[in-house]
Amino acid sequence: ETGVTQTPRHLVMGMTNKKSLKCEQHLGHNAMYWYKQSAKKPLELMFVYNFKEQTENNSVPSRFSPECPNSSHLFLHLHTLQPEDSALYLCASSGRGEGSNQPQHFGDGTRLSIL
Amino acid sequence: AQSVTQPDIHITVSEGASLELRCNYSYGATPYLFWYVQSPGQGLQLLLKYFSGDTLVQGIKGFEAEFKRSQSSFNLRKPSVHWSDAAEYFCAVGAYNTDKLIFGTGTRLQVFP
Numbered sequence: 001e002t003g004v005t006q007t008p009r010h011l012v013m014g015m016t017n018k019k020s021l022k023c024e025q026h027l028g029h030n031a032m033y034w035y036k037q038s039a040k041k042p043l044e045l046m047f048v049y050n051f052k053e054q055t056e057n058n059s060v061p062s063r064f065s066p067e068c069p070n071s072s073h074l075f076l077h078l079h080t081l082q083p084e085d086s087a088l089y090l091c092a093s094s095g096r097g098e099g100s101n102q103p104q105h106f107g108d109g110t111r112l113s114i115l
Numbered sequence: 116a117q118s119v120t121q122p123d124i125h126i127t128v129s130e131g132a133s134l135e136l137r138c139n140y141s142y143g144a145t146p147y148l149f150w151y152v153q154s155p156g157q158g159l160q161l162l163l164k165y166f167s168g169d170t171l172v173q174g175i176k177g178f179e180a181e182f183k184r185s186q187s188s189f190n191l192r193k194p195s196v197h198w199s200d201a202a203e204y205f206c207a208v209g210a211y212n213t214d215k216l217i218f219g220t221g222t223r224l225q226v227f228p
Contacts, residue, residue, distance in 0.1 A: 004158070031214055042119075043159075043205065043218040055214060090158055094214070103149060104216060106158035 003027040006091050006107035013081065014115050021076040021110045023091030030095060032074040033104060034066060037088040049074060078112075086114045117142045119208050121219035129227050130198050136191040136222050138206030147209040148189040149216065150180055154202045162204075165189065176200070201226045 004025045013019050025032065034046040048056035049068040063085075065077040074091055088111050092104040118141040128134055140146055147166050151159040163174025170182040180191045189206060203223045207216045 006158075033214070040220070042220050045215060048214045050214065092159075103161045103164055105161070106151075108156070108158045 003105050004091055004093055004107035006089075006110050008110060009108065010111045010113075012113045012115060013078070015081055015083075017081075018077070018079040020078065021089055021091075021112075023074040023076075023107055025072055025074075025091075025093040025105070027093055027105060028095070029093035029102075029105070030071050031093060031102075032068060032071070033092040033094075034074065034076050035090040035092065037090055037109070043090070046076075081112075081114045083114050086112055088112070117146070117208050117210060117217045119206050119217050119219040121204075121206055121222050123222045124220070125223045125225070127225040127227065128196050131195050134191075134193045134196045134200070134224070136204050136206075136224070138189045138191065138219060139187050140189065140206070140208045141187065142208055142210065144210070145184075148180075148182060149207040149209070150174065150178070150189075150191050151205045151207065151218075152176075152202050153205065153221075159205060162191070196224075196226055198226045198228060200224060 007022045031050045033048050036044045045058050046060045047066045052068045063080050067075040088109045090109045091107045094104045095102040120139045122137050149164045150162040153159045162178050163172050165172050165182045173179050178193050182189050203221045205221045206219045209216045
């Protein structure tokens with residue numbers, strides 16, 4: 001499924017670098033999400049945006065900074081990350097129907113490694 | 116608070132055998148329930164969902180799941196597994212009028228020829 005595209009697919013960075021992850025959805029959805037997926041842990045919701053407005057920040061450290069310029073694009077700006085931030089970062093989108101009954105569609109993720 | 120438990124971390128089956136993956140949830144009202152599958156190097160793909168109505172729901176790739184309120188369960192089944200079904204499977208629960216999904220820790224399925 002190519003409805004949600006994430007770039008880059010892989011990223012290796014040092015702890016002092018600044019980089020950004022990009023997500024783009026072509027499904028006409030209104031809500032977009034960032035998740036962190038670490039080995040042996042449940043998927044962790046990081047941020048939620050609805051109609052470009054942030055509606056959820058799940059106690060994410062400030063070294064992660066999201067940006068949603070429009071309903072189709074979502075960025076995750078990274079700076080001074082820690083080794084424990086190494087993970088797969090997944091972007092998802094959903095239609096803004098009633099409740100949470102609109103399934104979320106996921107991208108293939110960015111595999112992030114912090115040196 | 117909502118929670119999801121997938122008791123089986125790893126399951127191995129032979130190709131052609133039947134499959135049942137367990138999912139138990141905790142939620143005070145009628146939940147929205149989902150099963151997703153993740154192949155290596157890929158994101159999560161929706162297999163099926165339950166919102167209301169018929170408690171037996173059909174999904175893609177020959178999967179089905181049954182909602183049992185009395186047992187707080189939403190187990191995923193497939194009558195005959197194919198080698199291409201080897202992947203990680205996630206159960207998730209959502210609440211009415213929120214954007215949040217709570218995911219289980221996943222069950223890794225291995226299929227032997």
